[in-house]
Amino acid sequence: MPLNVEGGLQLVEEAAPRGGETGGIAATRPAWYALWTRSHCEQLVYDQLAARGFRPSLPKIDVWSRHGHLRHLTRTPMFPGYLFLRHAMDRRSYLEVRKVRGLVRVLGERWDRLPTVADDEIDAIQRIADARIPALPHPYLRDGQRVRIGRGPLADVEGILLRTKPTKGLLVVSVDLLRRSVAVEVDCTCVTPV
Numbered sequence: 001m002p003l004n005v006e007g008g009l010q011l012v013e014e015a016a017p018r019g020g021e022t023g024g025i026a027a028t029r030p031a032w033y034a035l036w037t038r039s040h041c042e043q044l045v046y047d048q049l050a051a052r053g054f055r056p057s058l059p060k061i062d063v064w065s066r067h068g069h070l071r072h073l074t075r076t077p078m079f080p081g082y083l084f085l086r087h088a089m090d091r092r093s094y095l096e097v098r099k100v101r102g103l104v105r106v107l108g109e110r111w112d113r114l115p116t117v118a119d120d121e122i123d124a125i126q127r128i129a130d131a132r133i134p135a136l137p138h139p140y141l142r143d144g145q146r147v148r149i150g151r152g153p154l155a156d157v158e159g160i161l162l163r164t165k166p167t168k169g170l171l172v173v174s175v176d177l178l179r180r181s182v183a184v185e186v187d188c189t190c191v192t193p194v
Contacts (some may be wrong), residue, residue: 003078010043030119032057032109033085034177041102042077047189049085049102057084057122059129061136061182072113078129078137079180084122089114107177126155128184139170147171147191154184161186 031067035056037045045108050057059078064071079081085106087093094111097103108114131153144160149171159173162183169188174181 022052028162030086030088032122033114034117035083036104038102042083044102045100046083059125078182084179114149115177119156121175127157139182140179140181146194148194
């Protein structure tokens with residue numbers, strides 16, 4: 001899958017640890033890590049990491065913005081203040097990432113105990129970003145009915161279904177490590193319980 005100019009991600013075939021697992025002394029395989037940035041510095045951090053040869057991901061969604069009396073559609077980060085990095089993190093890489101201007105920190109205790117974001121969570125949010133369908137931030141949810149989309153641009157994406165109307169609902173996709181979620185309106189007739 002090619003690198004998305006808008007800050008998408010490049011998927012790697014190697015399996016990474018499930019979200020929340022910690023690495024040993026140094027990660028030997030690439031895994032997804034969450035990076036916390038200063039306010040409105042997500043693109044700055046993304047650009048610097050990409051220039052240094054890292055593979056960052058900054059999923060974005062379309063949001064209506066108003067300036068004066070004019071409304072226009074803008075691309076904004078799906079998770080304001082955060083972006084993701086796929087890398088086999090060792091001490092040297094960690095220190096190189098920490099030097100990036102605009103970065104607050106890599107989420108985790110220490111360089112050798114960084115929690116990872118699950119590949120399926122990253123895949124789901126990237127599919128939502130690539131589909132360019134209306135999405136909105138949503139409160140993080142742990143409980144609820146987990147479902148899988150059966151057809152359409154989000155086929156096989158899993159999330160939590162919240163019903164808002166008899167045939168329409170919100171599919172909530174969460175990133176456990178960030179404790180953040182994004183919601184997309186879906187047709188309830190194309191979802192199946194997991």
